[in-house]
Amino acid sequence: MLNKLQGNLEEEKAERKDKSNTLCLPCNDLILGPLEHDNENIKLLNRKQEDGIQVxxxxxxxxxxxxxDLLFKRREKLHHAQNYQYHQIFFSNLYKGQTTSNTSQALYHYVYRWNVFYPNDGNELLLKSVRTQCWAENRVYGDYTSYTSGVFKLSAGDNLYVKASKLDLISRDPKASFFGIAKL
Known part of the structure; x- marks a missing residue:
């Protein structure tokens, strides 16, 4: 029994020594690009699965x-990365025989980002689009597309959201109203 305990102790010491000389990170945190040649150096590291994650x-x-080197290159790449954001809302109004008002109304949508670190309760306006809903007599319907886009640097923890007027007029068709982002 004493030999067994001593063997277990030696095994644990060897395992601890092995771990103390090893530095591990999730492999996804080291990826530099989408192409295989962007990530050649990752193949030079030891890889294993831990809790379903490749390390x-x-x-x-x-x-x-x-x-x-991979970690610093990845950090630098993410630090300088910019994002192209685009957003469109399709407003559609079916008047159904109603008499239309002879006043024009503004249809708007804004894209904001929120992060606890920004002033104004964390809200920052990024994009703004305003369209005027025109008046016409005997009108059956009114369709208006409001589109906006821009390039911005996003930080960790940024949340994007949209505010719009006349929510009852917004088309729910994903081909007409949409929001997207592409990393540059």
């Missing part, structure tokens, strides 16, 4: 240098 590990000076 890249470095042991020794050479692998640790590779891992740190």
């Amino acid at each position: 890249c590990c470095a042991k020794g000076f050479n692998q640790t240098s590779i891992l740190m």
Whole structure:
């Protein structure tokens, strides 16, 4: 029994020593681009699965240098990354024989980002689009497309949301009203 305990203790010591000389990060945190050649150096690291996540590990000076280089390049790339945001709302009004008012109304939509770090309770206006709903006699319907886009740098924790007027006039068709973002 004493030999068994001593063997278990030696095993645990070896395992701890092995782990103490190893630096591991999720492999997804080291990816530099979508193409295979962007990520060649990841293949030089030891890889394993932990809790369903592929982890890249470095042991020794050479692998640790590779891992740190990948981490800093990834950080730099994310720091300078910009995003193209686009948004469209399709307003549609069927008058159904109603008499239309002889006044024009503004149809607007705004794209905001929210983050606890921004002033104004965390809200910052990014994009703004305003259309005027025109008046006409004996009108059957009125369709208006409001589109806006721009390039912005987003930070970790940013949440994007849209505010719009006349919610009852917004088309629910995903081909008519949509929101998107593309990383540049």
